[in-house]
Amino acid sequence: MVLTKIREMVIEGEGEEAVALIKQAMQANISVRDIVSEGLIGAMNVVGPKMASGEMFVPEVLMCAEAMQEGLVYLKPFLKDGDVVSSGKFLIGTVKGDLHDIGKNLVAMMMESSGFEVFNIGIDQSTEAFLEAIEQHKPDIVGLSALLTTTMPAMRDTVNDIREKGIAVKIFVGGAPVSEEFAKEIGADAYCPDAAETVVLAKAMLA
Known part of the structure; x- marks a missing residue:
């Protein structure tokens, strides 16, 4: 066929x-x-x-x-309205001070390929930039990426600021130095070790 x-x-x-x-x-x-x-x-x-x-x-x-x-x-x-049923909205970016984007872009591509509406805001994104993008796009999930240990505090700050605003959004974190333990410590909803797992976790969380 x-x-x-x-x-x-x-x-x-x-x-x-x-x-x-x-x-x-x-x-x-x-x-x-x-x-x-x-x-x-x-x-x-x-x-x-x-x-x-x-x-x-x-x-x-x-x-x-x-x-x-x-x-x-x-x-x-x-394509007509209804031809593609969205799995949800996913916003992703690399945190302030970090210029890595290969892993982030792979996650974005996998999420989009799996039926999510994806907003990739790029590298070196401040907390303010994330908050503005959340306000604009109203995502179900926000993904924060960090590839340097030196930018992990920026990831923590961004999670804290999103939580302090009381925004109803799931927060996923990932990147080489990030761990399950760190994700829990900073109050993220999920640690994503790779792009495939991000898709699985996102679908399960929004089911």
């Missing part, structure tokens, strides 16, 4: 082939909603667990996510 082939091409990171198959599916009057949910998001639902189990590695996952994005870009003009 063509939807199965689309899923396979995305998993293999073959964006052009996936788009060609999407065109075939549309010519066969398969709905855009089914193409997205069963073909594209369906592929990432396979990729996520494979990454978590160590069967797939970051470069392969990035290729899959990029192939999925190619499919979405092609389908965008044909």
Whole structure:
């Protein structure tokens, strides 16, 4: 079936082939909603667990996510309200003083590929920038990333300020120096060791 082939091409990171198959599916009057949910998001639902189990590695996952994005870009003009059912809103950024973004961007891509509406506000983001973005986008979950031990205090400060404002949002934290213990200590809702686990935790928390 063509939807199965689309899923396979995305998993293999073959964006052009996936788009060609999407065109075939549309010519066969398969709905855009089914193409997205069963073909594209369906592929990432396979990729996520494979990454978590160590069967797939970051470069392969990035290729899959990029192939999925190619499919979405092609389908965008044909999407109608209701074709893509959002899993929730997810805002992510790297905290003040930290310029790392590869891990953050992978999380953003995986979340978007899994049906979340993602707002990636970039690197070196102050508490004020996070608060402004939360006010603007009204996310269900905020993800804070830190790759340096020296920027972990900024992560703590951002969590504290969000909590002090009484904003009803789940806070996820992750990055090389971050641990489950640190996440609990600063009052985050979840520690995310990798992109695949972030998707799993987010879906479970918003279920």
